[in-house]
Amino acid sequence: MEELTNVVDWSRAQFALTAIYHWLFVPLTLGLGVIIAIMETIYYRTRDESWLATTKFWMTLFGVNFAIGVATGIILEFEFGTNWSNYSWFVGDIFGAPLAIEGILAFFMESTFIAVMFFGWKKVSPRFHLAATWLTAIGASLSALWILVANAWMQMPVGCEFNPATMRNEMTSFWAVALSPMAVSKVLHTVLSAWTLGGVFVVGVCAWMQLRGRNGDHCRRSLKVGAWVGVVGVLLTSITGDTSAVTVAKYQPMKLAAMEGLYKGDFQQSIVAAGILNPDKTPVNDEPAFLFDISIPYGLSILATHDPDAFVPGIQDIINGVSYDSEGNKINTVSYAERMEIGRRVRSQIAAYDVALRAGDKLALDTLHETINRDFAFFGYGYLDNPEEAVPNVPLTFYTFHVMVTIGGFLVVFLLAALLFVYKPKWLEGKRWAKWWYRLCVLAIPLTYLCSVCGWVVAEVGRQPWTIQDLMPNKVAISDLSASYVQITFWIFAVLFTALLIADVSIICRQICRKSQTDLDQVTD
Numbered sequence: 001m002e003e004l005t006n007v008v009d010w011s012r013a014q015f016a017l018t019a020i021y022h023w024l025f026v027p028l029t030l031g032l033g034v035i036i037a038i039m040e041t042i043y044y045r046t047r048d049e050s051w052l053a054t055t056k057f058w059m060t061l062f063g064v065n066f067a068i069g070v071a072t073g074i075i076l077e078f079e080f081g082t083n084w085s086n087y088s089w090f091v092g093d094i095f096g097a098p099l100a101i102e103g104i105l106a107f108f109m110e111s112t113f114i115a116v117m118f119f120g121w122k123k124v125s126p127r128f129h130l131a132a133t134w135l136t137a138i139g140a141s142l143s144a145l146w147i148l149v150a151n152a153w154m155q156m157p158v159g160c161e162f163n164p165a166t167m168r169n170e171m172t173s174f175w176a177v178a179l180s181p182m183a184v185s186k187v188l189h190t191v192l193s194a195w196t197l198g199g200v201f202v203v204g205v206c207a208w209m210q211l212r213g214r215n216g217d218h219c220r221r222s223l224k225v226g227a228w229v230g231v232v233g234v235l236l237t238s239i240t241g242d243t244s245a246v247t248v249a250k251y252q253p254m255k256l257a258a259m260e261g262l263y264k265g266d267f268q269q270s271i272v273a274a275g276i277l278n279p280d281k282t283p284v285n286d287e288p289a290f291l292f293d294i295s296i297p298y299g300l301s302i303l304a305t306h307d308p309d310a311f312v313p314g315i316q317d318i319i320n321g322v323s324y325d326s327e328g329n330k331i332n333t334v335s336y337a338e339r340m341e342i343g344r345r346v347r348s349q350i351a352a353y354d355v356a357l358r359a360g361d362k363l364a365l366d367t368l369h370e371t372i373n374r375d376f377a378f379f380g381y382g383y384l385d386n387p388e389e390a391v392p393n394v395p396l397t398f399y400t401f402h403v404m405v406t407i408g409g410f411l412v413v414f415l416l417a418a419l420l421f422v423y424k425p426k427w428l429e430g431k432r433w434a435k436w437w438y439r440l441c442v443l444a445i446p447l448t449y450l451c452s453v454c455g456w457v458v459a460e461v462g463r464q465p466w467t468i469q470d471l472m473p474n475k476v477a478i479s480d481l482s483a484s485y486v487q488i489t490f491w492i493f494a495v496l497f498t499a500l501l502i503a504d505v506s507i508i509c510r511q512i513c514r515k516s517q518t519d520l521d522q523v524t525d
Contacts, residue, residue: 006483011083014490021497025069031198032062033137068504087477102146110139152183164353189240199230200448207441227419249304255462257315258397265314271299336387343382380471392464400454407451
């Protein structure tokens with residue numbers, strides 16, 4: 001059992017390492033893709049060579065980031081087969097479909113047109129080149145869309161049916177998978193947050209140049225596009241964040257409870273604005289949940305249901321199968337102990353199905369197939385040792401969620417201020433505090449990255465221990481590997497990804513420094 005635990009922990013750590021490094025490159029690719037497409041559109045309409053120089057500068061940064069993001073992304077997809085082969089076998093028919101579309105259509109499209117975007121300036125017409133730039137940006141977003149659809153299915157498995165004859169989940173409705181509430185909210189929230197990061201990156205880089213007193217015209221052009229994309233992105237991200245919260249409350253209530261450190265729910269449930277969790281609190285004791293907290297009345301009920309009077313269940317309520325309707329009547333949902341019993345029953349029925357299949361007993365097969373699919377929604381609970389095992393890491397989920405929300409609130413104010421200064425530059429120029437504003441703009445870049453990574457930590461840690469929500473826990477999804485093998489590859493990837501990140505940052509910084517050494521716009525081939 002200890003060996004199994006080590007394999008699970010190291011496999012999770014390796015996938016988390018790869019995913020986080022990959023995500024450092026993806027949002028900047030998505031955000032800058034839109035920004036350079038807008039800049040080239042302005043150049044195409046005005047034929048102003050200064051806009052061409054500005055477009056090419058940001059396009060160079062985009063290209064560096066895109067190339068390294070592709071390298072980490074390929075490794076990430078291979079890990080499904082190497083480290084999570086049981087998962088890949090169990091749901092390959094479903095999970096593989098959006099990934100195949102991403103590779104064949106979206107990635108092929110962006111990879112094709114990015115070549116025209118970089119090397120076709122004098123080889124194709126300006127209109128075709130502009131179309132190639134937009135298609136590259138759209139292709140990057142489509143790649144993200146299909147990967148996010150696949151991830152959303154893991155969070156909310158729909159459009160499928162278990163086939164006990166093959167021991168696989170099989171897709172019954174592609175559109176149910178692609179357009180599930182979880183998929184729609186996740187795609188919109190994630191892609192729009194990438195626009196926010198792209199806008200903040202442009203604002204921060206321009207602020208650094210202005211601290212050096214160079215390239216004022218270039219910065220003013222860049223800020224007009226970057227600040228607008230950032231503002232649109234952060235405002236729409238806030239709206240889609242609200243939609244995501246309602247979706248999580250409905251389909252992943254345990255994740256929502258962990259996000260708020262809520263162990264015992266109530267009507268008119270308040271939301272914690274800031275707090276320190278009690279490290280001694282567990283789902284089975286009566287310790288207070290917080291050592292200190294500041295709460296906003298009605299906040300969580302509004303966030304989860306848009307009804308200030310609604311009941312929001314806590315961790316203990318969900319485990320015990322207790323909830324209340326809008327009239328205050330107690331509702332007995334399926335407790336985790338009952339789910340575990342049902343899951344074990346389904347496992348035994350699958351074993352009986354295999355026996356009946358070998359014996360050719362059609363009547364028994366039909367009966368077992370019906371009962372298996374009736375109760376299959378709780379199949380994964382049959383592998384749990386106790387109900388508390390289905391509770392995610394509450395402190396990590398709680399703190400990362402609140403860091404994300406806090407930085408997100410700051411970014412709304414920050415980007416609105418940045419946009420204001422674009423149109424009211426005299427409010428900033430010559431002021432003593434202008435340098436502090438520019439330094440804040442530079443600092444906003446790592447803060448936005450931290451906000452983005454925290455969002456992914458909440459999404460993935462908050463659904464633990466599930467690889468597929470309610471259907472497959474991590475300890476069943478892994479490959480038959482030794483812990484030492486996974487440890488070795490973990491450290492190899494850690495060194496490799498760190499080197500790639502250092503290379504990415506150093507090349508980007510070198511390009512920015514080169515641009516900041518002259519006040520002249522230089523158009524290069």
